[in-house]
Amino acid sequence: MKKTLIMALAVMTFGSSAVWAADVEIKGDAAAGKTKSATCAACHGADGNSTNPEWPKLAGQNAQYLFKQLMDFKAQKRVNASMAPMVAPLNPQDMADLAAYFSTQKAAPGKADQTKAQLGSLVFKGGNTATGVAACASCHSPTGLGNPAANFPALSGQHVAYTKIQLQAFRQGARNNDAGKMMQNVANKMSDAEMDAVAEYISGLQQ
Known part of the structure; x- marks a missing residue:
């Protein structure tokens, strides 16, 4: 229970x-x-x-x-x-x-900058083994729909600017309401370029 x-x-x-x-x-x-x-x-x-x-x-x-x-x-x-x-x-x-x-509402589709989304796709799906960045898909699902049972949010179609703001907030510790510091630990290992690229890729995912 x-x-x-x-x-x-x-x-x-x-x-x-x-x-x-x-x-x-x-x-x-x-x-x-x-x-x-x-x-x-x-x-x-x-x-x-x-x-x-x-x-x-x-x-x-x-x-x-x-x-x-x-x-x-x-x-x-x-x-x-x-x-x-x-x-x-x-x-x-x-x-x-x-x-x-x-x-219950339908999320409006986002739009990705394809010049950045390729790197974003690599990080989202596979992380960065060299720096220890975990794959976003492992918690948020390959399609970005999240995992309701584990309380991991849906990301697909989210605004690029908002996603970047939240990743930066996790990295700086300004946002720290994540269970077990899971997002803080991930964001701490991400470069600015990776954050930017992942945010673009996420925006282009469809619900």
Whole structure:
């Protein structure tokens, strides 16, 4: 049971999702989440497809991952000046509903710079054995759809700028809400060129 809670399995069924907050299962309702998402739309778009490349696309992201990020923002485990006031009035049910809604939306396709995507493909699929960079695909899947059962997020189609910002934040320790410092350890070994190339490749992946 404890292992199940730690893995935080997300179950998507008919527009609803089950997420864990401590030892309590909370079922998110996508319809309720759509109603509650009005304040999110200004930055992330009504359907979770943001137009500002520095703000993440939420559409198609797995519900448990979205729920965790909202919880972390509220607990200040993940710090962002723009998100802090947005999550302040939210309770766990609100977060579960929002996560359920955005997870059911279709992510708009991204576009990769093919001059960089070739290197990005190599790092994403195989890592860099010379420097110890792990392959992104090992956790986020070869297609970038993530691993909901392990709470690894979907990456495919994400904005290039946002992905680079997050990789740099992990490398600098400014973002440290990753389990077991997994992303921090990967980002610490990546070069700027690898981050740039991987971000381009990810943007071109389709959900």
